Amino acid sequence: MIQSDNALEIVALKKSFDKPAVDGISLSIPRGMFYVLLGPNGAGKTTLLRMVSGILKPDSGTIRVCGIDALADPVAAKQRLAWVSDEPMVYDRLTPLEYLEFVAGLWSVPSDVAQMRAHDLLDWLSLADTANKRCGGFSKGMLQKMALAGALIHDPDLIILDEPLTGLDAGAARQVKDVLIDKVRRGATIVMTTHILDVAEPMAERIGVIANGRVIAEGTLGELQQRSGRSGSTLEEVFLDLVATRDAA
Amino acid sequence: MAAAAGSVPWFFAMEFRLQWRELWQGLLGTGGARRIMAIVFFVLILLSLHALANFLVGPFVAGGVTDSVPALASITASATFFVVMSLSQAIESVTRAYYTRGDFDLVLSSPAPARSVFWARTFMVTLTSAILSALMVSPFVNVLAWRDGARWLMAYPVTFVLSGMVTALAVFITIFLFRAIGPRHTRLAAQVASAVVGASLFVGIQTSLILSHGAPGTIAGPIADFLLFVTGGGDSLVWLPARAARGDWGAFALLAGVSAGCVALALHVSGKSFAGLALAALSETSGTAHEHKAHRFSGAGAMALLRQKEWRLVWRDPWLVSQSLMQLLYLVPLFALILFTAGDSVVAGPVLAAMLAMAAGQLSGGLAWLTISGEQAHDLVMTAPLEPRAIHLAKIEAIAAMVAVAILPVLGGLAFFYPHVLPVAAAGAVLASASAIIVQMLFRGRGDRRHFARREGSPRLATMTEALAATAWAGATGVAVVSLVAGAIAALPAMAIVLLVWLFRRKATPI
Numbered sequence: 118m119i120q121s122d123n124a125l126e127i128v129a130l131k132k133s134f135d136k137p138a139v140d141g142i143s144l145s146i147p148r149g150m151f152y153v154l155l156g157p158n159g160a161g162k163t164t165l166l167r168m169v170s171g172i173l174k175p176d177s178g179t180i181r182v183c184g185i186d187a188l189a190d191p192v193a194a195k196q197r198l199a200w201v202s203d204e205p206m207v208y209d210r211l212t213p214l215e216y217l218e219f220v221a222g223l224w225s226v227p228s229d230v231a232q233m234r235a236h237d238l239l240d241w242l243s244l245a246d247t248a249n250k251r252c253g254g255f256s257k258g259m260l261q262k263m264a265l266a267g268a269l270i271h272d273p274d275l276i277i278l279d280e281p282l283t284g285l286d287a288g289a290a291r292q293v294k295d296v297l298i299d300k301v302r303r304g305a306t307i308v309m310t311t312h313i314l315d316v317a318e319p320m321a322e323r324i325g326v327i328a329n330g331r332v333i334a335e336g337t338l339g340e341l342q343q344r345s346g347r348s349g350s351t352l353e354e355v356f357l358d359l360v361a362t363r364d365a366a
Numbered sequence: 367m368a369a370a371a372g373s374v375p376w377f378f379a380m381e382f383r384l385q386w387r388e389l390w391q392g393l394l395g396t397g398g399a400r401r402i403m404a405i406v407f408f409v410l411i412l413l414s415l416h417a418l419a420n421f422l423v424g425p426f427v428a429g430g431v432t433d434s435v436p437a438l439a440s441i442t443a444s445a446t447f448f449v450v451m452s453l454s455q456a457i458e459s460v461t462r463a464y465y466t467r468g469d470f471d472l473v474l475s476s477p478a479p480a481r482s483v484f485w486a487r488t489f490m491v492t493l494t495s496a497i498l499s500a501l502m503v504s505p506f507v508n509v510l511a512w513r514d515g516a517r518w519l520m521a522y523p524v525t526f527v528l529s530g531m532v533t534a535l536a537v538f539i540t541i542f543l544f545r546a547i548g549p550r551h552t553r554l555a556a557q558v559a560s561a562v563v564g565a566s567l568f569v570g571i572q573t574s575l576i577l578s579h580g581a582p583g584t585i586a587g588p589i590a591d592f593l594l595f596v597t598g599g600g601d602s603l604v605w606l607p608a609r610a611a612r613g614d615w616g617a618f619a620l621l622a623g624v625s626a627g628c629v630a631l632a633l634h635v636s637g638k639s640f641a642g643l644a645l646a647a648l649s650e651t652s653g654t655a656h657e658h659k660a661h662r663f664s665g666a667g668a669m670a671l672l673r674q675k676e677w678r679l680v681w682r683d684p685w686l687v688s689q690s691l692m693q694l695l696y697l698v699p700l701f702a703l704i705l706f707t708a709g710d711s712v713v714a715g716p717v718l719a720a721m722l723a724m725a726a727g728q729l730s731g732g733l734a735w736l737t738i739s740g741e742q743a744h745d746l747v748m749t750a751p752l753e754p755r756a757i758h759l760a761k762i763e764a765i766a767a768m769v770a771v772a773i774l775p776v777l778g779g780l781a782f783f784y785p786h787v788l789p790v791a792a793a794g795a796v797l798a799s800a801s802a803i804i805v806q807m808l809f810r811g812r813g814d815r816r817h818f819a820r821r822e823g824s825p826r827l828a829t830m831t832e833a834l835a836a837t838a839w840a841g842a843t844g845v846a847v848v849s850l851v852a853g854a855i856a857a858l859p860a861m862a863i864v865l866l867v868w869l870f871r872r873k874a875t876p877i
Contacts, residue, residue, distance in 0.1 A: 222666060
């Protein structure tokens with residue numbers, strides 16, 4: 118197996134639609150890190166993450182997931198990662214247990230292990246009572262927690278989350294955050310986009326700021342504060358300052 | 367002058383703009399070269415349909431069309447077919463007006479009167495129904511106008527007037543269903559009613575023809591006979607649309623008055639209760655009451671789980687099952703033909719093989735759209751560590767199994783009564799099925815499964831070519847029963863259609 122210190126390495130990644138959406142982004146994210154990607158609407162965050170997850174093909178550049186070239190060997194790369202989007206990817210006519218069995222099967226998790234993990238995850242996310250009910254009547258928060266359970270059932274090394282907290286109430290958001298922090302403690306790497314900067318601030322070990330398809334700043338909160346010349350300010354203030362500076366330039 | 371915000375014309379203008387954009391983009395796509403090719407394709411189709419219409423109505427107009435009752439009966443019978451098809455479409459459209467969540471939360475929470483929305487949508491259903499009907503009848507009307515005089519062009523306004531009556535009837539049916547069985551079941555019941563209305567006329571006539579003559583025939587004949595029987599062969603109000611279509615202004619005025627009255631009554635009756643019914647419909651959720659017994663993981667592999675998932679999703683959706691079964695309604699005459707001719711008919715073999723291929727193609731197209739474009743967790747499946755071709759293969763296997771289950775009883779009957787037809791019929795069914803799946807694969811998009819009948823996300827071109835390919839394979843299969851060489855030649859158009867689809871395929875497909 119290929120070993121790498123980085124869970125994710127992106128080099129000169131480009132993708133254009135009508136105009137460049139991702140314009141030569143390079144990033145290295147070490148294993149076991151909680152990485153938050155910030156940027157205004159239309160900055161290219163989702164396009165970048167969709168390329169990393171193998172849903173979208175880049176025009177050029179390279180992506181390595183845990184040392185595996187994701188473009189040359191997408192199946193091996195996908196085996197190591199999980200993708201959760203802001204729209205829960207859940208089947209309304211399946212029950213949570215049937216859904217988790219399906220996802221575990223896609224990632225070839227042995228059924229006895231999968232069954233045990235499924236029950237643990239449903240307990241952990243307070244969904245055990247609904248384990249045998251169809252997902253069709255679930256709330257947005259329950260569906261999002263289901264999608265997260267699906268992402269975790271194969272114990273991925275790299276978890277990519279695109280706005281996972283959108284639409285969640287405070288309780289559900291807290292549960293999701295606790296689960297994610299626990300996964301990082303156990304060695305997983307998380308790359309997450311969010312517009313809720315108050316949430317991102319205490320969780321993020323490192324932050325990347327994207328605007329117009331490029332990384333305009335990257336580092337710890339302290340480094341970003343230093344760069345924007347606003348020592349001691351909140352992440353929100355730093356972010357707005359960095360984006361405004363970029364727009365002015 | 368712009369219509370006042372919140373008024374019926376204002377809502378209608380909004381509906382019209384949305385529908386027009388959907389229709390235009392769906393039919394012609396967005397790219398310049400593709401648009402030109404699509405226009406050329408449609409012109410060719412239109413010319414072919416006009417040639418076919420000329421071939422069919424030629425004998426009818428050869429000696430000039432008189433105002434005799436049998437002639438009026440023939441016209442009325444042909445119109446009945448289109449009216450029934452429009453009614454089927456209108457029931458579905460009116461029901462959708464109650465259940466379309468998209469903008470209702472916004473509109474119903476605004477101070478604009480809910481009645482205005484419903485009125486605008488009812489007018490839009492009438493207009494859409496009229497345009498579709500006019501398109502369907504246009505080859506016949508144009509040929510009749512060319513061969514028998516311009517007075518036949520009156521058939522177009524008659525189509526609009528009849529569409530008003532049809533929409534009013536659809537509104538009454540929907541309201542009745544709401545009152546009788548409540549919002550939870552109305553959507554399913556209306557969709558089943560829509561499908562039954564659409565299929566029953568065709569199936570009923572074909573079945574009666576098969577049982578009486580041993581082979582299916584034209585649709586108009588038995589309806590005309592029935593109408594002549596009901597009216598006693600004399601003058602009747604039943605002939606009013608036929609007279610109007612032939613340029614009788616008095617008949618047209620009377621028909622238009624009746625239609626306007628029906629629409630006004632429907633709007634009056636339904637307008638007041640619309641907001642309440644729509645809110646009741648929107649407050650219904652699916653799936654909450656369905657609890658299953660404790661599930662144990664089976665240990666099946668990824669491919670098996672993909673297939674099982676597709677089967678579960680279809681089986682657990684009563685509406686999808688009903689819609690799919692409606693497509694199988696066309697197989698009922700096949701059973702009748704097999705049982706009642708019991709191998710004695712030389713006509714039955716080709717007809718059976720052709721209809722089986724048609725049914726297999728239609729069913730496969732619908733299921734292929736569901737499993738490919740209607741995939742609910744597209745991103746999840748695409749991020750799974752599986753080769754895309756393995757995912758597609760599993761989906762194709764799931765479709766093939768469902769189609770096989772549906773057509774195996776007919777194949778069994780064929781094997782028993784018409785064993786010599788079986789290999790060709792089975793091959794035709796496989797080819798028609800494969801063509802439909804290929805069309806849906808090449809034009810795969812992202813659609814909501816609830817919009818299964820409309821194949822949301824797939825271009826109209828794909829839906830049309832899927833139907834054309836199924837028809838072409840059906841024809842070729844029927845011919846192949848008589849002569850394999852002739853069948854191979856007859857299969858060329860079907861293969862050309864598939865080739866055309868490959869040329870028109872979507873370029874930007876996800877990996």
